[in-house]
Amino acid sequence: MSQSRATKVLVIGYVWPEPRSSAASGHVMQILETFLEQGWDITFASPAGPGEHKADLTAMGIAECSIELNSSSFDAFVGELAPDIVLFDQFMMEEQFGWRVEKQCPGALRVLETSDLQSLRHARHQRLKDHLKASDDHDDGAALFGQTLAQEFAAMADTDLARREIAALFRCDLNLMISQVEIQLLVEHFSLPPSALHWCPLMLEPVAQPLAPYADRAHFLSIGNFRHAPNWDAVLWMKNAVWPLIRQQLPGAQLHIYGAYTPPKASALHNPAQGFHIMNWAEDALQVMTAARICLAPLRFGAGIKGKIVDAMLCGTPNVTTPIGAEGMAGDMPWAGAIGESATAIAAAAVRLYQDEHLWNQAQEAGVKLLHARYRHSVHGPALIARLEHCREHLLELRQANFIGGMLRHHQHKSTQYMSQWIEEKNRNNA
Structure with a gap:
């Protein structure tokens, strides 16, 4: 896509990246580096405080901005920034800010970086808890593994977390999935359209030097x-x-x-x-x-x-x-x-x-x-950029084809908007 200016990207992070503390932050950094390679103009914003091992994004040429939850100050911020792409890091950020982004920047491509399916992880955690309650056998782990995707779906489907997370996936134009197994689960059992999912695993370039023997x-x-x-x-x-x-x-x-x-x-x-x-x-x-x-x-x-x-x-x-x-x-x-x-x-x-x-x-x-x-970063980086550019070029068709996402945005925007505005007004009155 030929453009007269650099593509402008806003990344809204649940936390500030700490690539030496977690793989999730490492993946976010790999995505940011891919954007930088394109010469894109990147702003990273988060409502969280900085952690002990926060990456120095400004040294990389990425603007940093602290944002508030449940505050109309974000509306002015994102409206003035006018990003072409907004990347939500974890679905809770889409819940908080997605409706505001759509209202202020309706033409921006909305992308969700999942790192993992939290509702799947939590369902498996519950399975472990149930297993430990039923047995004091520390050796046995076989009962925790070997679940079919249909069984995983059954364990997830009735949970509030899955309903929230899957709804956020539907509301976004594109979702970056780190695991092909989770893509299969989403398509076959949660009915996510494949056009809304992109496989983007950890991206790196193996060093050529000999490995320690x-x-x-x-x-x-x-x-x-x-x-x-x-x-x-x-x-x-x-x-x-x-x-x-x-x-x-x-x-x-x-x-x-x-x-x-x-x-x-x-x-x-x-x-x-x-x-x-x-x-x-x-x-x-x-x-x-x-x-x-x-x-x-x-x-x-x-x-x-x-x-x-x-x-x-x-x-x-x-x-x-x-x-x-x-x-x-x-x-x-x-x-x-x-x-x-x-x-x-x-x-x-x-x-x-x-x-x-x-x-x-x-x-x-x-x-x-x-x-x-x-x-390999040299494979997945260009593939990610190509997919983002394709989605931007065909944004109207993507959104028309994703009726469920549009329907969920319609209702979620109303409920989340009114709740957020109520909290903001409550905070103002208590100030």
């Missing part, structure tokens, strides 16, 4: 933001079930667990005598990943695709995970490590990979091939 590595590693519930549950499962089994077979084994925002309850698990080390935040996650021989990611629930596993492949570190951890990541290609459904299976696979150099080398090579086949 088996002999130069030691210990096990696990990494993940402690504020993310699936990561915390994985730490507990490792502590109570997985790690004791590994130590039985490898008495000298050491597990180093890194994560941003380490709470006291995690620090309390630190036990060097058991080889169980809580290491807090990693200044350089790729450096510690490169030094490790095995990455453990025993996730019992979650959604999307896992940044820690992509990082492991980038560093040539074989991983051991669950079907949830591997979901949507490999397609039909060999896995870069091992997948287990129970603590016993995960521990056995981890010990085998740790001790078998030939098997370890095969897993490392599988990771290299997976990265090149499915996660």
